[in-house]
Amino acid sequence: MGESAKNRIESIVSVLEQKGVPAAPVLEANDLARSNPEAVSDLAIAVMKRFPKGGTFLDGALSFMPQDDWPGLVQFALDEIERSESINEAAESVIQYASLQCPSSLHPHLDRIFISRPNANTYFAYYAWRESGELHFPFLKRVLDGTDSSVDDRNRAWRALLETRNPHLVEYAMSLSERIVPTDWQLKTWVQANLHLVGFDFERETLRRVCTDSSLHFLFPSEFFETQSRPPWLARIHPTWCLNGPEKSVSFGGMSSGNCSLCGNQLHTLIALNSIPIELGITGLQRLEIATCLSCLGWEIQPLFYAHEIDGSVANIGYDGPKVTPQFFEGPLLECEIGMAQTPARWLMQSWGSSNSRENLNRIGGEPSWIQDAEFPHCPMCSRLMPFLFQLDSDLTAAEGGEWLWGSGGIVYGFWCDDCKISGMLWQCT
Secondary structure, three states: OOHHHHHHHHHHHHHHHOOOOOOOOHHHHHHHHHHOHHHHHHHHHHHHHHOOOOOHHHHHHHOOOOHHHHHHHHHHHHHHHHHOOOOOHHHHHHHHHHHHHOHHHOHHHHHHHHHHOOOOOOOOOOHHHOOOOOOOHHHHHHHHHOOOOOHHHHHHHHHHHHHOOOHHHHHHHHHOHHHHOOOOOOHHHHHHHHHHHOOEEEEOOEEEEOOOOOEEEEEOOHHHOOOOOOOHHHOOOOHHHOOOOOOOOEEEOOEEEEEOOOOOOEEEEEEEEOOOOHHHOOOOOOOEEEEEOOOOEOOOEOOEEEEEOOOOOEEEEOOOOOOOOOOOOOOOEOOEEEEEEEOOHHHOOOOHHHHOOOOOOOEEEOOOOOOOOOOOOEOOOOOOEOOEEEEEEOOEEEOOOOEEOOOOOOEEEEEEEOOOOEEEEEEEOO
16 A cells, blocks of 8 residues: 555545544545555555544445455454454444355354444344355354354344355255244244245245345436436446446337326336346347336225236236325336446445435346335235346436436335236335
């Protein structure tokens, strides 16, 4: 690391140490991370030592750090967590973002992580076990089988097994469910809720994956977004906004040809794919158009379902009640051509909360970034749970101008039943 980067780190941390600082140096940290990504690890170490409170300035910078720097930084963070008498929030942030961006850096330390419990009682406390396979199984099995293990430790070991997403370990965890289920839950409901959070369903005595293992990010042209629509510390500079992919491959926004069965108005197109990526598992269609009614979805009823013909045409189904008058008549999203790029391994798992509005969460395939609990709908034709297909974040541009929000600023999730050629949609927000 050069002298210039050292001076910039010292400047950032010195500002943080001053009492009464009005705002953390987010812009300075972002600038350092983008211009000197190799300095991010040193910045994180300095923050953990001198300003353990941490903050979003550090969280955002970690996304630019070279992948090879994660193992050393994780080791330092765990040492800080274990030696600190109080919670080192900066160190726990390092573990949190490592579990999303480079879980393999945590795998040699899973015993330590289970004992020291960084990020305890958070929804991402178990992310460290992602992609660990059977590496930690002997340890977790001892906890589950141990007569001296506490109820809490057994519950945590069970959750860690699920988080591996290894089918054999998930099935083993399910075999122990009766010993784990809380007294105020029904067994089947408890198991399904936890399975859905890690992208599995249990149907007809068979474990089924309801997410694909790969995804594609949607790439929007810079002119799609209104200038000055965001404060500078939320500029779209995260690597997921800048992936390499084709310039134009997907039609986005505008009006669809079908009508909403609730209000009778014309449907709004979300995305239309003239070429359907094979990894999505969609068969028998020449074209895929995903459309909905922005006036009715979520505001009047959800989920909403749509039938798809081989030519790509869309028809609203599953509702035959009286026509409704929407609370809000909405126009379409801004029509444009967008690209798709294969999601790099680093960004296969994205968390809505951890993203904190920095990341591009607009994607198709992979796992959803749930805001609330997992919420997979059942197909209205065959009643089977519908696998996840895509998600779109808020703050996309509406055709009439301004930023579109799903509810108070959430995400819309799309699902697909390939047997019935039915799509379903719902949104979540805080």
